[in-house]
Amino acid sequence: MNELLLPDVRPGQLLARGVARLLHGHGFVSVEELVPARGLRVDVMGLGPKGEIWVVECKSCRADFQSDAKWQGYLEWCDRYFWAVDQDFPTDLLPEGTGLIIADAYDAEIIRMAPETKLAPARRKVMVQKFATHAARRLHALRDPGFIV
Numbered sequence: 001m002n003e004l005l006l007p008d009v010r011p012g013q014l015l016a017r018g019v020a021r022l023l024h025g026h027g028f029v030s031v032e033e034l035v036p037a038r039g040l041r042v043d044v045m046g047l048g049p050k051g052e053i054w055v056v057e058c059k060s061c062r063a064d065f066q067s068d069a070k071w072q073g074y075l076e077w078c079d080r081y082f083w084a085v086d087q088d089f090p091t092d093l094l095p096e097g098t099g100l101i102i103a104d105a106y107d108a109e110i111i112r113m114a115p116e117t118k119l120a121p122a123r124r125k126v127m128v129q130k131f132a133t134h135a136a137r138r139l140h141a142l143r144d145p146g147f148i149v
Contacts, residue, residue: 010060011060011061011086012043012058012059012060012064013032013058014104014105015058015059015060015084015085015086015103015104015105015108016032016043016044016056016058016084017105017106018084018103018104018105018106018107018108019044019056019058019084019101019103019108020032020044021106021107021108022101022103022107022108022109022110023044023046023054023056026046026048027048027049028046028047028048028049028054029046029047029135030044030045030046030047031044031045031131031134031135031138032044032045034130034131034134035130035134036074036077036127036130037073037077039070039073040070040073040074040077042055042056042057042074042077043056043057043058043084044056044057044058044084045078045127045131047128047131051124051128052079052080053077053078053079053080053119053124053127053128053131054078054079054080054081054082054114055074055077055078055080055081055082056081056082056083056084056101057071057074057081057082057083057084058083058084058085058103059083059084059085059089060085060086061089062089062090062093065083065085065089065093065094066093075117076123077119077123077127078119078127079116079117079118079119080099080113080114080115080116080117081098081099081114082098082099082100082101082110082114083098083099083100083101084101084102084103084108085100085101085102085103086102086103086104087102087104091111097115098112098114099112099113099114099115100112
């Protein structure tokens with residue numbers, strides 16, 4: 001990757017871009033850095049064509065994964081939970097019962113489908129509203145960078 005083209009992009013953001021492309025290929029739309037509840041910030045949240053909600057946490061290295069003590073808090077905010085890592089990541093560190101995506105900046109592949117735990121209808125409604133609000137604020141910030149949203 002040419003660092004001159006993407007000077008301020010962190011490794012996890014590159015993984016998130018590949019994940020977003022994967023999700024798009026499955027008919028999902030996605031946002032990055034969504035806050036489902038106080039103290040939590042999801043790396044990528046995907047909203048599927050049937051209203052399904054997937055959370056993907058992008059981990060760029062062993063230390064990044066080992067320092068994440070909050071990941072279990074994301075489980076109650078999605079139908080499926082995935083880790084996205086690059087091909088060199090030691091995947092044996094990742095917990096059983098979660099999905100696995102191998103990603104890079106350009107693409108990604110689901111290696112292990114996450115088990116499905118359907119959200120309650122009221123929780124799903126809250127999450128879809130948060131997703132829409134987050135996406136609209138991001139779009140507004142792009143359209144009008146000086147305006148505080």
